Amino acid sequence: MSLYFLKLTQRERHRAGFAAFFNGYFLKGTCKMKKIIMGLLLIIFVSPQTVSAGIVAYDNMPNNTYQGGGNWFGQSGSGDFFKLAQAFTPSTTGVVNLVELGAYGIASSNVGVSFYTDNNGVISNFPLWVGVTNNILGSLGSIASMSVNLGPMLTSGTQYWLSVDSSSPVQSFWNRNDQGASGGLITSFNNDAWISGYGDAFAMRVTMVPEPVTLSFLSLGAVIIAKRRRS
Numbered sequence: 373m374s375l376y377f378l379k380l381t382q383r384e385r386h387r388a389g390f391a392a393f394f395n396g397y398f399l400k401g402t403c404k405m406k407k408i409i410m411g412l413l414l415i416i417f418v419s420p421q422t423v424s425a426g427i428v429a430y431d432n433m434p435n436n437t438y439q440g441g442g443n444w445f446g447q448s449g450s451g452d453f454f455k456l457a458q459a460f461t462p463s464t465t466g467v468v469n470l471v472e473l474g475a476y477g478i479a480s481s482n483v484g485v486s487f488y489t490d491n492n493g494v495i496s497n498f499p500l501w502v503g504v505t506n507n508i509l510g511s512l513g514s515i516a517s518m519s520v521n522l523g524p525m526l527t528s529g530t531q532y533w534l535s536v537d538s539s540s541p542v543q544s545f546w547n548r549n550d551q552g553a554s555g556g557l558i559t560s561f562n563n564d565a566w567i568s569g570y571g572d573a574f575a576m577r578v579t580m581v582p583e584p585v586t587l588s589f590l591s592l593g594a595v596i597i598a599k600r601r602r603s
Contacts, residue, residue: 426469426579429462429526432553436515438474438575442547443559446477446538455537456546456559457488457495457566458574461529466580468501468523473536474575475516477544483516487524488533495533495558495566500524512547526580534576549575 445456471485486499501524510516526532538544548557553573560566 426466426581427464429464429466429528429578429580430460431577432460432549432551432573433472433474433515433575433577434551437513437550438547439550439572440512440547442474442545442574444543444545445536445559446543453537454543454559455484455535456574457533457535458557458576459490459495459531459533460576460578461531462526462578462580463528464580464582465526465528466582467525468520468578468580470577470579471505471518471520471534472577472579473516473518474547474549475536475544476510476512476514476547477538482538483518483544484535484537485518485520486535486537487526488535490531490533493531495535499535500532512545523580525583534578546574548572 443454443456445454447453468487482504485503485505487501488499489496491497503520503523505518505520536546549572557573558566558568
């Protein structure tokens with residue numbers, strides 16, 4: 373492996389590897405295959421902003437259902453402040469654009485959403501990304517959907533932590549999932565040290581927009597499968 377290749381950024385290495393894969397395999401294919409691949413490349417690399425819907429990268433409430441039990445977060449009437457966090461591992465590499473929680477409340481609330489890296493199974497001291505989303509939490513059984521503007525870039529197969537808090541004087545409630553998923557449920561009181569939580573993992577779903585290189589490999593994989601099925 374050359375020294376030049378080692379000096380490349382991760383994204384540049386991905387692009388270089390994709391180029392080598394493309395030149396070594398697909399240029400040997402049929403004219404029809406070449407046209408399909410070139411079309412995919414134009415869609416992905418020339419206009420990546422058009423791929424904005426995103427894909428679900430983590431979901432422990434696939435049926436939009438969850439348990440009745442959980443924990444409060446936000447500011448109580450006595451002034452105590454609570455925030456909650458949940459470990460998760462995304463299935464794809466990309467930028468977060470939507471967070472959905474099995475959470476509810478009784479008042480409009482500005483919900484703080486933070487992402488942390490993982491430090492040997494423990495949440496890191498400093499957040500990777502912090503944002504605030506205006507959200508009206510519904511009643512028990514509803515799904516709190518929060519759009520994330522310019523969210524963090526997360527890597528597939530790497531564990532992260534999602535934390536939520538609320539500036540509302542009325543606390544909100546984050547329920548546990550009903551899929552049997554665990555994941556290091558933790559909670560913090562008054563911004564002090566994080567401590568162990570209780571029971572199953574909180575109900576949550578994270579949607580991400582895949583980076584162009586990741587999306588291109590997913591698209592190429594679909595083309596290969598379709599080609600083999602026809603042969």
